[in-house]
Amino acid sequence: MVFSSLIFLFQFLPAALLTYCLSPKKLRNAVLFAASLVFYAWGEPLYIVIMIFSTVFDYANGLLIDKYRNRKSIARAVFIGSICGNLAILGFFxxxxxxxxxxxxxFGLHVQAADLxxxxxxxxxxxxxxxxxxDIYLGKVPPQRNMIAFGTYVAMFPQLVAxxxxxxxxxxxxxxxxxxxLERFGEGAKRFIRGLAKKVLLANNIGMLWTSAKSTPLEELTVLSAWLGILAFTLQIYFDFSGYSDMARGLGKMFGFDLPQNFKHPYISRSVTEFWRRWHISLGSWFREYVYIPLGGNRRGLHKQLRNLWIVWFLTGLWHGASWNFIVWGLYFGFxxxxxxxxxxxxxxxxxxxIGHLYTLLIVIIGWVLFxxxxxxxxxxFIGTMFGFGAHELADRQALYDLLTYGGLFVFLALCxxxxxxxxxxxxxxxxxxxxVIVVTAFYIIGLVLSTAYLVNESYNPFLYFRF
Incomplete structure (x- = not known):
């Protein structure tokens, strides 16, 4: 199930909200946990076992570390076992x-791996x-002793998927x-509608141009069509992913939670360093706190700082997918x-x-090709075609047609x-x-109506980050 679907908007979400609001406060975590399990199991009922196992596994590990806090060898063994267990599950799948x-x-072997x-x-x-x-091992937080509350944290459907x-x-x-x-619910609803419109009205429409460009044989691409295609993807992935994050934060607020910000207008950055402080903020924060700083951060001299940066960027690329292009993409930004x-x-x-803006956009756009x-x-x-290498025309009729057709949308999305x-x-x-206030509210209602109208005739279109 995806947020940008009629089943979610008009069946699952109303039912979950109504049940949640009518439930006593003591039962609301249980209701949200149950709703999240249904949401997760909608398309993959078998894999819910993995998430439940991870939840129980680390719930128990947290309690064990706290229990044996004064016996460091046992606490360390539980901590290492937890990390290895989690990485083993992630690594296997x-x-x-x-x-x-x-x-x-x-080794020159013809081995066919199972396509799980x-x-x-x-x-x-x-x-x-x-x-x-x-965090429990480092003494930053006490363990959660309520299994349902911990399960709600792990499985919370607003931010579970991406x-x-x-x-x-x-x-x-x-x-x-x-x-x-009502005020918080209204704020959450507005943020959700804004994210939905980003995904359905903006990302999906500009994404059609990238789909067309990517499906064109490379030898038939012109310089203009290559640039139009990758610019379309540059905008598509931003509005797709930031739209999802807005929907997640909006849903969280509707259920009473304040989820962290994940995007902060990254395409206005004046350096690549700044770009990654604005793009997928929660992932960058996670790697900084749990990998970069434990490795020593910038406290042990320049050489080790650079080593730590390269390790983080290698892992960042690998996290995005089991493919060499993601590893190269991560190392590219590490460089x-x-x-x-x-x-x-x-x-x-x-x-x-x-100059900073132009340089940053150029580096990021090339990175999206690798991605x-x-x-x-x-x-x-493809990158060579963008810069005129090879026997590629500057433009053809199709590229000029795409420029005229999508030109206005490019300008609008760039402003957005x-x-x-x-x-x-x-x-x-x-x-x-x-x-x-009335004008703005009407604007959001129109956005919801238009998004719904698009979804009526649209085929299944999951978020780009579903595959990560």
Missing amino acids: KYAGFVVQNVGEM PLPIGISFYTFQTMSYVA GPIVKYGDIAEQLASRKMT IVTVEKLFLLKRLTRWPHW EYEHLPSAWT ATPLPQKMVVLVEIRWNRVG
Whole structure:
């Protein structure tokens, strides 16, 4: 089940909200936990066993670490066992086929790995349970003794599938006590509708151009069509993923939770370092807190700092998928961030802002090519086409037609990727008072109606990050 589906919008969500609101406060965690299990099991009922096992496994590990806190060897053994167990589950479903295939190729063996479907959200909830155990081991949080409350934290359907990655300490108090008010519910509904419109009206429409470009044989691509295609994907993945995050945060608020921000207008960045502080914030925060800092961070000299950065970026690429293109994509950004840290970042601050913006967008756009093409030679060919290498025309009729057809949408989406729309909404509400509130509310209602209209005739279209 996906948020951008009629079943979710008009059947599952109303039923879950109604049951939740009518339930006593003491039972609301249980209701949300049960609803989350139904949501998760909708398409993959068998894999719910894995999530329940992870939940029980780390619930018990947290209690054991707390019980043996004064016996460090036992606590350490439980902690290591928890990390190894979680990584083993994630590795089996996500990376086993990749490892078997590459080992087979290395030794000239024809080994066919089992093509196991990836459990939805496993990369996200595995990171959440590991961070929970790590925080208990480090003494940052006390263990959760209520099994249902912990299960709610792990399985909470608003952010189960594609984040944001929520650390237990961020919502521990909210699991015990939270308030539902009409004002908070209204804020959550608006954020959800905004995310839905981003996904359905913006990401899906511009994504059709990228689908067309990617399906075109590489030898038939023109320079213009290559640029239009990858620019379309650049906008699609932002509005798709940030739209999902907005929906997740909106749903969380409707149920009384405040989930962390995951995007902060990344395409206005003036450096790649800044871009990654604005893009998928919860993932970057997780790697910084649980990998980069434990490795020593920047406290042990430049060489070890750079080593730690490369380890983090290798793992960041690998986290996104069991394929060499993701590893190359991660190392590519590791190299860029290293260059910025060594000398480029200081120079960028002295140059005109537009140079920093242009440089960052160019680096990020090239990165998206590596991200999207699993076959690396195809990625290099596509990048070469973008810059005029090879026997490719500058443009053809189809590319010019796409430019005229999508030109207005490109401009509109580029503006929507900045803080400008949000500032305009606030300005209207402040300047026009009650009338402004009515206008903004009407705008959200129109967005919901249009999104629903698109979903009526649209085929199944999951979020891009479902596969991670």
